[in-house]
Amino acid sequence: MRALVVEDDPDLNRQLSRALEDAGYAVDSALDGEDGHFMGDTEPYDVVVLDLGLPKMDGVTVLERWREAGRGFPVLILTARDRWSEKVAGFDAGADDYLTKPFHTEELLARMRALTRRAAGHTTSTIECGGxxxxxxxxxxxxxxxxxxxxxxxxxxxxxxxxxxxxxxxxxxxxxxxxxxxxxxxxxxxxxxxxxxxxxxxxxxxxxxxxxxxxxxxxxxxxxx
Amino acid sequence: MRALVVEDDPDLNRQLSRALEDAGYAVDSALDGEDGHFMGDTEPYDVVVLDLGLPKMDGVTVLERWREAGRGFPVLILTARDRWSEKVAGFDAGADDYLTKPFHTEELLARMRALTRRAAGHTTSTIECGGxxxxxxxxxxxxxxxxxxxxxxxxxxxxxxxxxxxxxxxxxxxxxxxxxxxxxxxxxxxxxxxxxxxxxxxxxxxxxxxxxxxxxxxxxxxxxx
DNA sequence: GCTCCCCCTGAACCCGTGCTGAACAACTTA
DNA sequence: TAAGTTGTTCAGCACGGGTTCAGGGGGAGC
Missing domain, CATH: 1.10.10.10 (Winged helix-like DNA-binding domain superfamily/Winged helix DNA-binding domain)
Incomplete structure (x- = not known):
């Protein structure tokens, strides 16, 4: 399972990446919106943790561009507690789940597991013709x-x-x-x-x-x- | 532990219910999709056995509606051996396990145990594949x-x-x-x-x-x- | 009915893919 | 430092499967 962490706070980024690695994910990380967008656009991640308040390109824009380009991986967005409207914008842009800071890593991991599992059971196209x-x-x-x-x-x-x-x-x-x-x-x-x-x-x-x-x-x- | 059996074949339904009762479950049963859906929607079951080929409302639809309404109980779906694509559709709709008919009741019971245990110990995300x-x-x-x-x-x-x-x-x-x-x-x-x-x-x-x-x-x- | 051409089929060839055992390197643990 | 894990590389081997070839059959057209 590959995960991408896009978070501008270096400490939090490292903490998240570390937690995900310990949980068995292969983790890449980005510290600003442009890098994050590029990585998500070019690599096939299984799940993405995306902070909404980012330098260079804000999280909602990043997410919108991914979805426009057809990237379907599940995205969990992180928002500050007092930025309620951001959360709504994030969902509109195609987020699958959200978490408000601060949070327990345990809860993040639980939600990540839920997301990857849900994504795993997606669409299997079988063609039928007679028997x-x-x-x-x-x-x-x-x-x-x-x-x-x-x-x-x-x-x-x-x-x-x-x-x-x-x-x-x-x-x-x-x-x-x-x-x-x-x-x-x-x-x-x-x-x-x-x-x-x-x-x-x-x-x-x-x-x-x-x-x-x-x-x-x-x-x-x-x-x- | 409460269990619901949704199966249109009366003989099989009775056989399943009997086996589950013997195993200590409190069992309700339904013979078609509409009844089954209503019961699952109103009663808090711990596990559900759901046949996919049902009159009035097919199993996948029943399952989808439950999941849309937020019913989270584990669901084990039953499929005929030759309806392979149904199994996939069932998983997409949110099934937790499946069994192809015909099957041994022992195996059904084992899988039920696994399902309820998993649901009980929250976030014990284990993936099953055969044994x-x-x-x-x-x-x-x-x-x-x-x-x-x-x-x-x-x-x-x-x-x-x-x-x-x-x-x-x-x-x-x-x-x-x-x-x-x-x-x-x-x-x-x-x-x-x-x-x-x-x-x-x-x-x-x-x-x-x-x-x-x-x-x-x-x-x-x-x-x- | 005859002929041509398209299509089918069986068999053989041969290359690539994938499997395996073992050795090596990096790293952890005693 | 030595011993044990764990990840990676390498070489050899077996076999599956894609391709080719030659021969036969049967439509379609005359």
Whole structure:
């Protein structure tokens, strides 16, 4: 678990970082808003402790920019007791929790744990097609609940087909999305993969459209042509 | 200890209630989602067993509404073996544990004990995965209750895998979350740690997904392919 | 019906990935 | 200082899997 501490008071910063390290986090720290913003923007943290009163760029602005840029890590904000309006602004900017100074490190740690755990259970997108379900995060494939072993490339290919199911996908389109750069065009790798996939998930799930490409379908839902 | 059983199959419902009563719980039961939701919303239960496939209101919705309303009791969800995605949705909605049908009542009782104990000793944030439990606070690991000695880095790694169990974690993601800043990218430290962890907690708990990374799984919950 | 071309399939090759044992370095503890 | 942990590196090995090739089958068009 990586944590970022953005706090301008050097003593408090060190104390927080130390506490988090002892709690098992890998901690980076920043002493002003600009540094903090940059670090949160470039490194994948699991949780962030963010003071709102910061030099160079205030905490609310930092948080707003992170959220605009799509950084979704949970953020716990620290506010002084008498700055009640800041707290509201912080929540509006996308904070997940807050704590007013002074506080006990125990309480901070408890809240951090809650945040990281909550974030851990987030969104798992599985694609369904007939009895076929594709767990894009776990890189697993199931047919009617039974796991199917697929290799990395097979999975990429099936995943792409599933994202565009019922559409005809040309060979070149598949190649472009499965492989990094250029690829030997006159090769039958794609066909081989299609064949292997058909063996694993059933012949009738991947239709071949002669001269055009392939199409992933739900075999039972398909009207008898 | 008060328990609520929400299960639409009358036979299974009675069987569960009976088993829990024998174990010393005061049990209420509901046969559909609406009743279950109302009861959980109005009575202070210590633990809830919730089937996901329910008439009138499905289990995930029930759970979501409870959590939105601030009901914090631990919830163990029951899923059919072939509804893998439901399990994930249940966790997202705030479930604490799950069990796939069919199951042994002994296992259900064991998990219930774990849940209530965890809820009782507040902030005992331990992550469970099969018989593997990870005490994030004490940095300790247990297999079926027996302590396992792991080093600091081993623990961080296992902890991260556990926070994202059933997800494939790439080597780089592991490195980024275990180590503070930069790290020699072409090093096989991760593999060595995986190997050592496997020796300690069992080979089948950490799956390697070739070309992608590793995945922490519950070895018993997974049906033999 | 015949032919061409596209597609499928089985097998083999070979490279990369990942696993393992051991040694080494850094650090802590007695 | 010596002994024991813990983290890291290295080299060798095994094998999984991506790629290629050759041959066969079957549509589509004439």
């Amino acid at each position: 076929l379900s594709i767990d894009t995060r776990g890189a697993r494939v199931f047919i009617d609940g039974a796991p199917v072993k697929v290799t990395s490339h097979e999975f990429r290919m099936l995943s792409y087909l599933a994202h565009h199911q019922d559409r005809v996908i040309s060979r070149t389109e598949l190649v472009e999305h499965i492989y990094d750069q250029d690829f030997d065009r006159d090769s039958n790798t794609i066909e081989v993969f299609v064949g292997r996939l058909r063996k694993k998930i059933g012949t009738d799930r991947i239709e071949t459209v002669r001269g055009l490409g392939y199409r992933l379908v739900d075999p039972v839902a398909r009207p008898v042509s | 593997l439990s990870i005490d994030t606070r004490g940095a300790r690991v247990f297999i079926d209750g027996a302590p396992v000695k792991v080093t600091s880095h081993e623990f961080r790694m296992l902890s991260y895998l556990a926070h994202h169990q059933d997800r494939v974690i790439s080597r780089t993601e592991l490195v980024e979350h275990i180590y503070d800043q930069d790290f020699d990218r072409d090093s096989n430290t991760i593999e060595v740690f995986v190997g050592r962890l496997r020796k300690k907690i069992g080979t089948d708990r950490i799956e390697t997904v070739r070309g992608l990374g590793y995945r922490l799984v519950d070895p018993v919950a997974r049906p033999v392919s």
